[in-house]
Amino acid sequence: MLTVKAYAATSATDPLVPTTIERRDVGADDVLIAIRYAGICHSDIHTVREEWGEITFPQVVGHEIVGEVAEVGANVTAFAVGDRVGVGCMVNSCRQCENCAAGMEQYCLEGNTGTYASVDRDGTITQGGYSTHVVVDKDFVLRVPESIPYTAAAPLLCAGITTYSPLAHWNAGPGKKVAVVGMGGLGHMAVKIAAAMGAEVTVLSQGLSKKDDGLRFGAQHYYATSDPETFTTLHSTFDLVINTVSAPLDFDRFVSLLRLDGVWVNVGAPAEPVALRLFSLFTNRRSFAGSSIGGIAETQDMLDFCAEHGIAPEVELIGADQINDAYERVLASDVRYRFVIDTATL
């Protein structure tokens, strides 16, 4: 066992605190990663506050992880000490069900093993990336291209793949009109990726305060959803909408923006069920869908795509002592666009 520094939640209501945790010995198929940077995802906050269900404390969260390989097991040939690598939202799956066999481990029929707050194969609870080291099975380690700035790479492992996967699956590209709802951590990545894929991108945000950023990231149009005119102007317009907002929306109104065969994809979700009149889908033969992160091979494709197109998240680098403040700022949408923890400060 390796005792390593970390920042953990000790209850659903107390601030996170510095601590140490145990990492398992490096097995034959394992990679020990010296974590350099860890992104803060809204899911981290939902999890430690038990908004998505009860968890076991103390709990270290963080599923946007980049660092260097520090040690490899006997069976590991794809990675060597010093390689720049990443870990995203999952660290294992059954590897045998039809979804795993199809390379979509995120949809493992037995449930994938989450990077944190999940029961690991050895029965322990997985602990995430707000830590100096992590031990991960080689098949769930990603290669982070050198051309992606080190400090900015971490959010690609959740925010990047969560938006890349539906954009790729529903063929965002030249000739397609794509709308992105919400301009936060996920939304700003969706804009950059969809634009790089060649789609005509529109941002639908509550207000216009981030308009300059949106256009700079590659959007051609930017509309305020607080303005009723927006829904008249854009009626039956989009082939694909990526909804990154986790607050409830007036879905009938928003879905009316889809053109013939248009698809609405949710990657953010409120805790409560939502209301949607199915008649809103009959018009224009619309689809209402969801999508969850991406498979390991697809996540590697995303990283390579971002390297090739010079895409990186916009980040604000913080020290460990700023994590609790950062949580409050994430909840207040006061971050442009992702907090990343420098783990040297742990």
Ligand SMILES: [Zn+2]
């Ligand atoms: Zn996440």
Ligand SMILES: [Zn+2]
């Ligand atoms: Zn499976």
